Amino acid sequence: MSAFFSSLRPALRMANAPQAARAFSSSPAHSIARLTLTGRLGAEPELHATSSGQEIVKYNIATSHGPRDNRQTSWWRITNFVPEGSQRDFILGLQKGTLLYVEGDAKMANWEDSEGQTRSALNVVQRTLEVLKRPDNGGHSDESH
Template sequence: MSSSRSADVAKLILIGRLGKDPEVRTTKNDKEFVSYTVATTNFPPPPPNPDGSRADSKTTWHHILSFNPSANNYLRNLTKGSHVYVEANFELREPEPRADPDSPQGQRQIFLRHGDYQVYIFRAS
């Protein structure tokens, strides 16, 4: 086994729609990044209930951060509702021990970081 972990990856692929226009932000160290949200809806819907009825499909909202300058230039031109394909690094963050359980810091979070991957916009033909 190699001591190098550079080949390890946890990646999530999303195909959905932007929930709002991407936002350009700055870190505490003045590094620019883009924050955006992608909505995905599971299809097909869940299996039928015993009575034959079927629950509606659920929409999940994914918050993604991009620190990639070339991707950021592209992202800042997209608008709410754009149909996108995104590949993002995936990291599960455990709750902070002393945080309020009702706050985001007090809950398990999935952190999605758009790194060297591509974002594609689907255009209607």
């Protein structure tokens, strides 16, 4: 276990170091809101088209926190502006319950609904997606043979 902690020491030293420059990034210095989520897929991802005809994939992730007897769940709506081909098919093929690691850019959107009420929503646009664990199907495939 000590090897684990010794491997963290350089990262911990960097975390406590003053942040005077953004030498690690080639992007322009501007404000961004980045979210990192680890949670379960709430339903199979869905393919949608924007008003301009661009295909996007939307899905929901559930994250939970707190003690077992008082667990709180938050639902996050994720949008992915997916390229054509295998990446799109991979995401669309994910099953409900899949444990995912997602990094995304977050932005608040405000609008007025048909009744004149101001509404807001947090939009998360996926940057990174990683499958951590697929749901256990008891050794059976969902496909019939």
